[in-house]
Amino acid sequence: MNDHVQDDRTIGPVLALDGVTKEFVDGQVVSKVLRGITLALEPAELVALIGRSGSGKSTLLNIIGLLDAPTRGTVRIGGVDTTHLDDAGRTTLRNRTLGFVFQSHHLITALTAEENVRVPLAIARGWMSEKDKPRARALLEAVGLGAKVDAPIRTLSGGEQQRVAVARALVNEPRLVLADEPTGNLDTEAADQVFALFRRAHRERSMTFLIVTHDRGLAARCDRIVEIVDGALVSGERTDHAESRG
Amino acid sequence: MAIPLDVFLAVRFLREGRTQTALIIVGASFGVGVIIFLSALISGLQESLVRQTLGTQAHVVVRVPDAYARSLHPVVRGEVIVAHVERPAQRTRSIESWQTRVREIERMDGVEAVSPTVSGAALASRGTASRSVTLFGVEASRFDSLYAIERHTIVGRFAPSGSDAVIGAELASDLGVSVGDRLRIQAYEGRASTFRVAGVFDLGNRDVNRRWIVVSMRSAQSLLDLAGGVSNLDVRVHEVFAAESTARQIESRTGLAAESWMETNGQLLIALRSQSASSQMIQFFVVVAVALGIASVLVVSVVQRRKQIGILRAMGAKRGAIQRVFLVQGAIVGLAGSAFGSGLGAGLAIFFGGLVRRADGEPLFPMELTPSLFVYTAALATLVGVLAAIAPSRRASGLDPAEAIRGE
Numbered sequence: 001m002n003d004h005v006q007d008d009r010t011i012g013p014v015l016a017l018d019g020v021t022k023e024f025v026d027g028q029v030v031s032k033v034l035r036g037i038t039l040a041l042e043p044a045e046l047v048a049l050i051g052r053s054g055s056g057k058s059t060l061l062n063i064i065g066l067l068d069a070p071t072r073g074t075v076r077i078g079g080v081d082t083t084h085l086d087d088a089g090r091t092t093l094r095n096r097t098l099g100f101v102f103q104s105h106h107l108i109t110a111l112t113a114e115e116n117v118r119v120p121l122a123i124a125r126g127w128m129s130e131k132d133k134p135r136a137r138a139l140l141e142a143v144g145l146g147a148k149v150d151a152p153i154r155t156l157s158g159g160e161q162q163r164v165a166v167a168r169a170l171v172n173e174p175r176l177v178l179a180d181e182p183t184g185n186l187d188t189e190a191a192d193q194v195f196a197l198f199r200r201a202h203r204e205r206s207m208t209f210l211i212v213t214h215d216r217g218l219a220a221r222c223d224r225i226v227e228i229v230d231g232a233l234v235s236g237e238r239t240d241h242a243e244s245r246g
Numbered sequence: 247m248a249i250p251l252d253v254f255l256a257v258r259f260l261r262e263g264r265t266q267t268a269l270i271i272v273g274a275s276f277g278v279g280v281i282i283f284l285s286a287l288i289s290g291l292q293e294s295l296v297r298q299t300l301g302t303q304a305h306v307v308v309r310v311p312d313a314y315a316r317s318l319h320p321v322v323r324g325e326v327i328v329a330h331v332e333r334p335a336q337r338t339r340s341i342e343s344w345q346t347r348v349r350e351i352e353r354m355d356g357v358e359a360v361s362p363t364v365s366g367a368a369l370a371s372r373g374t375a376s377r378s379v380t381l382f383g384v385e386a387s388r389f390d391s392l393y394a395i396e397r398h399t400i401v402g403r404f405a406p407s408g409s410d411a412v413i414g415a416e417l418a419s420d421l422g423v424s425v426g427d428r429l430r431i432q433a434y435e436g437r438a439s440t441f442r443v444a445g446v447f448d449l450g451n452r453d454v455n456r457r458w459i460v461v462s463m464r465s466a467q468s469l470l471d472l473a474g475g476v477s478n479l480d481v482r483v484h485e486v487f488a489a490e491s492t493a494r495q496i497e498s499r500t501g502l503a504a505e506s507w508m509e510t511n512g513q514l515l516i517a518l519r520s521q522s523a524s525s526q527m528i529q530f531f532v533v534v535a536v537a538l539g540i541a542s543v544l545v546v547s548v549v550q551r552r553k554q555i556g557i558l559r560a561m562g563a564k565r566g567a568i569q570r571v572f573l574v575q576g577a578i579v580g581l582a583g584s585a586f587g588s589g590l591g592a593g594l595a596i597f598f599g600g601l602v603r604r605a606d607g608e609p610l611f612p613m614e615l616t617p618s619l620f621v622y623t624a625a626l627a628t629l630v631g632v633l634a635a636i637a638p639s640r641r642a643s644g645l646d647p648a649e650a651i652r653g654e
Contacts, residue, residue, distance in 0.1 A: 058652075067560060067648035088564060095562020106651060108558035110255070110262035121253075123562045168561075188362040 020073035047218035101170035103181035123152035139167040159190030277536035278587020290612035304480030340475020361388040383466020402445030411441035412456035491630035537634040546640035556650025565643040572639035580631020584624035
């Protein structure tokens with residue numbers, strides 16, 4: 001199974017969706033949430049996914065994050081066709097290739113900030129190792145939490161917790177980071193800090209980001225904006241920011 | 247230092263839910279404590295009962311099989327014979343080649359000691375006082391390895407040789423004799439002889455103290471008209487409850503009749519088994535209660551950590567890893583419960599064991615606390631913890647990560 005999920009950064013787009021459709025069936029009623037979405041994210045892109053509530057953003061993110069399967073269409077991550085992967089294969093691919101940041105950060109409250117950041121590495125090898133401490137601490141330093149590495153999660157503010165979640169998403173250097181409203185619960189200053197982190201990781205580590213947001217201002221700072229309306233992609237324009245980068 | 251992730255998370259989850267964890271460990275500790283206390287009490291009572299009963303009984307008695315009447319009329323197929331065959335009177339007979347049989351039985355697995363004995367009914371008298379007694383002709387050291395008479399000799403010493411006899415304390419009192427006095431022993435077959443009292447013993451059993459007279463084997467053989475022979479081989483085994491299987495083994499190997507204490511004390515055995523069954527039933531219900539307690543706390547923990555489990559799954563934690571986090575929690579609670587519960591159970595057992603004593607100084611509630619009881623209980627509690635965690639762990643590992651994260 002692991003042979004199918006080899007991480008090869010040299011092959012094609014990081015993410016390629018082809019005709020992805022998602023339907024939910026409730027008795028006789030079929031709800032079409034996603035309608036044939038085709039999308040490719042190239043390496044080192046920072047893309048915003050915008051749309052109204054209920055437009056299908058979260059469903060699409062779940063499918064890209066291999067937390068849900070499409071009704072039709074294919075999802076390729078790092079060149080791997082995920083259609084026929086079983087649960088274990090999807091789980092392994094998630095751990096090796098994807099990073100997640102959620103609006104409600106979902107940190108493990110029983111652990112400290114630094115331990116939370118180490119969890120993805122521990123999942124990969126099955127052991128919580130002291131060897132990973134310097135790496136986790138460096139990331140927390142980078143997100144401005146160097147003084148709070150040993151702080152229990154409950155003692156951190158919302159902004160601090162979100163920054164821990166960002167550090168956790170970046171620790172195993174995933175090729176693709178999926179962020180669902182990462183600044184939704186933050187004030188402007190904290191939101192700016194989080195976005196700056198994304199931009200830095202994107203620039204320094206060539207990571208690809210797909211950021212779901214309602215915030216048009218935040219979206220405008222990404223390389224590309226993809227808009228979803230009623231389950232279908234309606235635009236995918238590049239921003240001025242992308243041009244300036246190029 | 248590296249710790250398995252499932253163990254690390256299990257410990258942290260338990261530590262975070264301190265109150266819940268403490269309560270369930272207290273519950274498990276009480277369960278383990280009750281099991282240890284109850285087991286120690288029942289084992290102690292049974293051990294005391296068995297010791298008292300078997301203190302004056304051989305575990306297995308080997309004798310010549312009973313004589314029976316054989317029909318001289320040939321059996322013809324299809325022929326029906328109405329007959330009344332009388333059972334012949336059983337006289338005391340000697341075991342053939344008994345020295346060889348002794349060695350053979352001694353070599354058998356589980357046999358601790360064998361004592362060849364000549365025994366029969368007799369009348370002991372001194373002056374006008376006479377009492378019906380059981381006469382034992384023995385090899386002193388072998389007989390003592392079964393009944394520890396030397397240790398229970400209260401006056402004189404245990405030295406049944408020549409014309410010296412050792413008698414029970416009640417009999418000595420009834421006949422008014424003490425060490426150095428003489429008494430006359432007459433076998434029912436008519437032979438009689440005079441013996442000097444060399445010692446008086448108290449085996450803690452009034453009937454035995456009233457009836458037993460122990461003399462040398464040669465003297466008893468002469469009195470009971472069994473020259474050179476022995477009437478039975480008394481056997482002591484290492485494990486008293488294995489006596490029955492040892493008896494069957496002796497029968498099949500020697501062709502002699504072997505009767506275990508379990509056959510001769512059928513009612514006692516039934517009582518012991520009923521007691522054990524009652525104890526096991528109580529332990530079963532305690533185990534069920536502890537298991538339900540652990541399971542309910544872990545189910546609550548799964549519900550409370552739904553989103554965290556979802557994110558662990560999203561980050562790549564496999565179902566098995568999530569399952570192990572909760573199984574390890576169950577095991578830890580079981581282990582902690584067994585550690586505290588062992589202390590509690592042992593404390594209760596020691597307290598009640600020393601609380602009330604009988605007239606002879608022995609505890610009224612004899613307790614048997616053995617290392618194996620603690621090992622068994624710790625293993626049981628840990629196993630129960632793991633088993634109780636199966637349902638919550640399956641529930642946790644079966645969570646759909648997307649739904650769990652959304653909080654549906």
